[in-house]
Amino acid sequence: MIASIGKPMLPTKIVSVLIPSNGEVGNISLLSCEVNMMKLGRKILPGQYPVVDEAYGSTFAEPDSTVYESEKEYPGALFENAGIQWLQGYKIQNIKIFPVQYSPKNGEIAYYRTMSFALSIDSAGSSPLRNTFSSSKALVSKIVVNPDKIDAWVAPSAMASMNPTIDYVIITDATFQSDFQALANWKANKGLTARVYNTTWIYNNYEGVDNQEKIRNFIFSMYSNYGTQYVLLGGDYNIVPPRYIYMEDCLNDPRENGGWLYRETKPTDYYYACLDGNWDTNKNGRYLEQLDLDWDNYAEYCVEPIPDFCPEVYVGRLPAANETEAQFMVNRTISYESSPPLGDWRNNALLLGAIANYQNEDGWGDPKTDGAVEQEWVKAACLDPNGINTTTMYEKAGLDQSNITCTYWLNQTNVQSSWSAGCWIVSSSGHGNAHAQYRKIWSSDDGNGIPEYFEMTWTPFIDMSTMTLTNDRKLPQVYLDACLCGKFDDTASDCVAEWLLKSATGGAVAVTAASRISYYGVGWPNVEHGYDQELLRLYWQEFFNPTNGHKPGKALY
Numbered sequence: 001m002i003a004s005i006g007k008p009m010l011p012t013k014i015v016s017v018l019i020p021s022n023g024e025v026g027n028i029s030l031l032s033c034e035v036n037m038m039k040l041g042r043k044i045l046p047g048q049y050p051v052v053d054e055a056y057g058s059t060f061a062e063p064d065s066t067v068y069e070s071e072k073e074y075p076g077a078l079f080e081n082a083g084i085q086w087l088q089g090y091k092i093q094n095i096k097i098f099p100v101q102y103s104p105k106n107g108e109i110a111y112y113r114t115m116s117f118a119l120s121i122d123s124a125g126s127s128p129l130r131n132t133f134s135s136s137k138a139l140v141s142k143i144v145v146n147p148d149k150i151d152a153w154v155a156p157s158a159m160a161s162m163n164p165t166i167d168y169v170i171i172t173d174a175t176f177q178s179d180f181q182a183l184a185n186w187k188a189n190k191g192l193t194a195r196v197y198n199t200t201w202i203y204n205n206y207e208g209v210d211n212q213e214k215i216r217n218f219i220f221s222m223y224s225n226y227g228t229q230y231v232l233l234g235g236d237y238n239i240v241p242p243r244y245i246y247m248e249d250c251l252n253d254p255r256e257n258g259g260w261l262y263r264e265t266k267p268t269d270y271y272y273a274c275l276d277g278n279w280d281t282n283k284n285g286r287y288l289e290q291l292d293l294d295w296d297n298y299a300e301y302c303v304e305p306i307p308d309f310c311p312e313v314y315v316g317r318l319p320a321a322n323e324t325e326a327q328f329m330v331n332r333t334i335s336y337e338s339s340p341p342l343g344d345w346r347n348n349a350l351l352l353g354a355i356a357n358y359q360n361e362d363g364w365g366d367p368k369t370d371g372a373v374e375q376e377w378v379k380a381a382c383l384d385p386n387g388i389n390t391t392t393m394y395e396k397a398g399l400d401q402s403n404i405t406c407t408y409w410l411n412q413t414n415v416q417s418s419w420s421a422g423c424w425i426v427s428s429s430g431h432g433n434a435h436a437q438y439r440k441i442w443s444s445d446d447g448n449g450i451p452e453y454f455e456m457t458w459t460p461f462i463d464m465s466t467m468t469l470t471n472d473r474k475l476p477q478v479y480l481d482a483c484l485c486g487k488f489d490d491t492a493s494d495c496v497a498e499w500l501l502k503s504a505t506g507g508a509v510a511v512t513a514a515s516r517i518s519y520y521g522v523g524w525p526n527v528e529h530g531y532d533q534e535l536l537r538l539y540w541q542e543f544f545n546p547t548n549g550h551k552p553g554k555a556l557y
Contacts, residue, residue: 001293003063004047005046005047005048005049006046006047006061006063006064006067007046007047007064007074007103007253007299008043008045008046008047008067008068008102009044009045009046009047010044010074010075010098010100010102011099011100011262012096012097012099013096013099014082014095014096014097015094015095015097015117015145016092016093016094016095016096016145017092017093017094017095017119017144017145017146018090018091018092018093018140018144018146018147018150018153018383019091019092019093019121019153020120020121020127020152020153021089021090021091021125021127021153021154021155022123022124022125022126022127022128023062023091023121023122023123023124023153024121024122024123024124025081025084025093025119025120025121026120026121026122027119027120028079028093028095028115028117028118028119029083029113029117029118029120029220030078030079030117031116031117031118032114032115032116032507033078033112033114033116034112034113034114035110035111035112035113036110036111036113036500037108037109037110037111038109038110038111039107039108040107040108040109040198041193043063043068043104044102044109044479045105045227045247046059046062046063046064046068048060048061048366048522049061049298050474052258058544060364060365060366061213061474063104063149063282063351064356065322066105068104068121068345068396069104070104070105070283070504071103071105071106072103072338073101073102073103073110074101074103074104075098075101076100076101076181077180078097078098078101078112078115079095079096079097079098079115079117080095080096080098081093081094081095081096082094082095082096084137084274085308085309085310086109086130086308086310086312087136087139087143087265087309087310087311088128088130088131088132088133088134088136088139088140088271088312089131089132089154089155089157090130090132090140090144090153090154090155091153091155092140092143092144092310093119094529095117097112097115099112099113099115100112100321102110107552113390113465119456120441124262124397125242127136127155127156127472128155129155129157129158130156130158130226131156131157131158131159131223131227131405131425132154132155133227133229134262135547137150137151138547139354139547141356142545143144143495149357152301154231154400158224158225159224159225159226159227160225163225163226163227164226165192165193165226165264166194166195166222166228166474167187167192167194167226167227167228167229167230168184168192168194168195168228168229168230168231168232169196169197169219169222169228169230169231169232169239170183170184170185170194170195170196170197170217170231170232170234171197171198171202171215171231171232171233171234172196172197172198172199172224172233172234172239172240172326173198173199173200173234173235173239173240174198174199174200174201175323176234176235176239176320176326177196177198179234179323179326179330180196180232180234180326180330181196182330182331182334183232183330183333183334183506184196184371186333186334186337186338186551187208190337192230195346195462197218197235197241198209199239202214202215202218205218206218206221206227212241212242212243212271215240215241215272216271216272216275218232219272219275219313220275220312223275223312223313226236228313229313229314229480230313230314230315230316230553231272231273231313231314231315231316232316232317232318232319233269233314233315233316233317233318234274234302234307234317234318234319234322234326234556235317235319235320235321236319236320236325236488236489237267237488237489238489239320240317240323241271241338241353242267242269242271242489243267243268243269243270243271243279243287244266244267244268245265245266245268245279245287245288245289245290246264246265246266246285246286246289246290246291247264247266247288247299248264248290248291248292248299249290249297249298249517250263250297250516250517251279252297253485253520254357254432255433255484255517257485261540266515266516266543267286267488267489267515267516268287269315269317270315270367270517270557271287272313272315273311273313273314273315273557274306274309274310274311274312274313274397275312275313276307276308276310276312276505277306277307277383278307279304279306279307280304281304282303282304286303286304287304288302288304288305288306289297289302289303289304290302290303291303291305291344311395311557314551314553314554314557315553315557316510316553317488318330318333318501318551319480319494319498319501320486321494325502328387328480328502328504329501329502332473332509333509335473335508336473336475339473340421340473341472341473341474343422343474345421345422345423345424345474346424347387347388347389347390347424348388348390348391348421348422348423348425349383349388349389349390349391349423349424349426349427350390350391350393350415350418350419350425350426350428350476351375351376351378351379351383351390351391351392351393351427351428352371352375352393352415352426352427352428352429352430352462353370353371353373353374353375353376353392353394353395353402353404353410353428353429353430354394354395354429354430354431354437354438354439354440354461355368355369355370355371355395355400355402355439355440355441356370356430356440356452357369357440357444357522358400358425358431358451358518359400359451360450360451360512361450361451361452361453362450362451362452362453363450366398366522366523366548367522368523369520369522369523369524370393370394370403370404371429371481372392372395372402372406373404373431373524373533374429374481374524374536375392375394375427375429375531376392376404376538376539378427378536379392380393381537381540381541382540382541382543382544383425387412387542388424388425389406389524389557390407391407391418391423392406392407392408392409393406393408393409393410393411393414393418393461394406394409394410395409395410395427395439396409396410397409397439397441397443398410398441398442398443398457399442399443399444399451400451403526409438410461410468411439411459411461412421412459412461412463412467415461415462415467416467416468416469418471419469419476419506420506421469421471421474421544422468422471422474423463423476424476424477425476425477426476426477426478426479426508427478427479427481427536428462428478428479428480428483429482429483429533429538430460430461431482431483431534432482432483432484432485432514433484433485434485434487434490434493434495434496435454435464435465435479435483435484435493435495435496436460436462436463436464436465436496437460437461437462437485437496438458438459438460438461438482439458439460439461440456440457440458441453441454441456441457441458441459442455442456445455462480462496464494464496464499468505469500469505469507470505470506471505471506471507472505472506474506475506475507475508475509476508476509476514477509477510477543477550477552478497478508478510478511478513478541479501479509479511479512479513479535479539480496480497480512480513480514480517480522480534481514481518481532481535481536482514483514483516483517484512484514484515484516484517484518484520485497485513485514486511486512486513486514486515487514487515487516488515489515496511496513497511497512497513510552512539512552512556514532517532518532519531519532520532520533521533539555539556540555541554542554544553
């Protein structure tokens with residue numbers, strides 16, 4: 001969706017076309033199209049600022065007069081070249097289509113029902129060498145519009161025929177190497193070739209401007225020469241460092257600090273999964289640099305877009321801070337995979353949805369945003385079709401409760417009880433910080449009928465300081481849609497995600513959560529609107545995609 005601030009919100013679509021591995025696209029042309037005209041009864045709303053969890057309240061972005069008072073169609077272009085990406089051994093040309101053209105002054109839209117394109121492709125010489133995996137063909141086939149070319153246009157393998165395959169690589173500190181060797185041995189028992197490498201050896205044997213680039217170059221070498229598909233980072237942020245990107249947003253919020261660095265820096269392990277392209281093209285040490293030029297706390301100017309968003313390898317992290325934690329998480333992982341407890345808990349899901357903001361909160365005029373809406377999408381689209389038994393908990397306290405029915409009221413007592421009974425899936429949306437996930441309850445009114453910040457009560461429903469989970473080895477896959485619950489580089493203590501992975505009496509086997517403040521779409525008006533809700537939706541959609549085998553790494557990347 002186009003959602004530029006102040007400009008009409010209109011749908012877009014990315015069309016991905018497989019091209020020869022040695023091909024270069026010279027021109028993209030529109031051959032034919034089918035278009036319908038439609039008169040509208042009201043104006044299309046302008047794009048609004050995303051909202052930061054726990055800091056609700058934003059100025060309404062007025063319609064941009066240069067667009068809304070013009071007789072020209074917006075956005076004008078019917079398509080644009082969205083660039084080349086490599087997905088393992090396949091080269092993909094992306095085309096961004098704008099199927100709806102809006103004439104605000106005339107009050108009408110042109111809706112393009114069909115479009116046919118032609119691509120002129122020239123040979124760029126010999127093909128680069130790239131590796132593919134057994135799952136690559138199925139993955140690419142569901143993305144591109146011409147899967148019939150999947151066998152003909154794959155790049156030749158980069159692996160030398162005499163090299164052994166190393167499927168699974170673990171990177172850790174020399175102190176933890178023997179602890180993670182037990183996990184490598186277990187993976188070998190499952191049929192994967194696995195090796196453990198320590199960071200000292202990597203830093204001494206690979207080039208790079210810093211340790212993160214040395215690790216990335218090592219991973220690229222393993223992918224290219226040994227066909228590595230999975231990488232596990234064995235240690236906390238100060239043991240195996242993440243890449244910190246530079247983004248000037250939320251600079252007034254001290255919670256953005258992490259890893260002893262500045263608020264502009266955000267940690268990500270995506271750097272180790274997407275191995276194509278340079279993340280610091282201007283070489284100023286600010287990776288994927290995004291600037292706030294008008295000082296409104298939103299980084300609206302992207303200096304360095306991510307060069308390639310497709311992963312070569314799948315990356316996860318066990319954030320052990322010491323040997324005891326490393327041994328615990330390794331043993332827990334092996335136990336979960338080798339001998340999970342019997343019972344129907346693996347057919348149960350727990351959906352938690354708090355209210356992010358209320359209708360007309362603080363007089364802004366915005367619609368209500370209820371986390372129950374996104375959780376109900378997960379239930380209808382992913383859980384019900386797979387026969388998963390679902391327990392739902394939504395906001396049923398305060399002056400403006402969720403209008404969606406649920407199994408139990410959302411509160412910490414009910415969450416702790418259901419989680420401790422055992423379930424396979426936990427999907428949770430609400431406000432958050434590094435140590436808890438919260439409900440926001442409109443608990444009183446001063447008589448004006450407007451929900452205001454001083455009338456709100458903040459109550460945790462997942463709290464690592466007061467909550468005891470006793471699900472033992474009945475460990476769920478967890479997605480936390482909230483700010484900061486995945487802040488694994490918090491210098492003061494573990495975050496919620498780490499606590500769940502390290503809890504001796506229960507917790508989770510895998511957690512996906514935001515490492516910094518996150519943004520949600522007010523009202524979440526529809527699927528594909530973006531922001532937090534869309535990330536949660538896409539994660540569970542891919543998790544339950546049959547080709548991904550319920551693997552969180554493939555759902556995330």
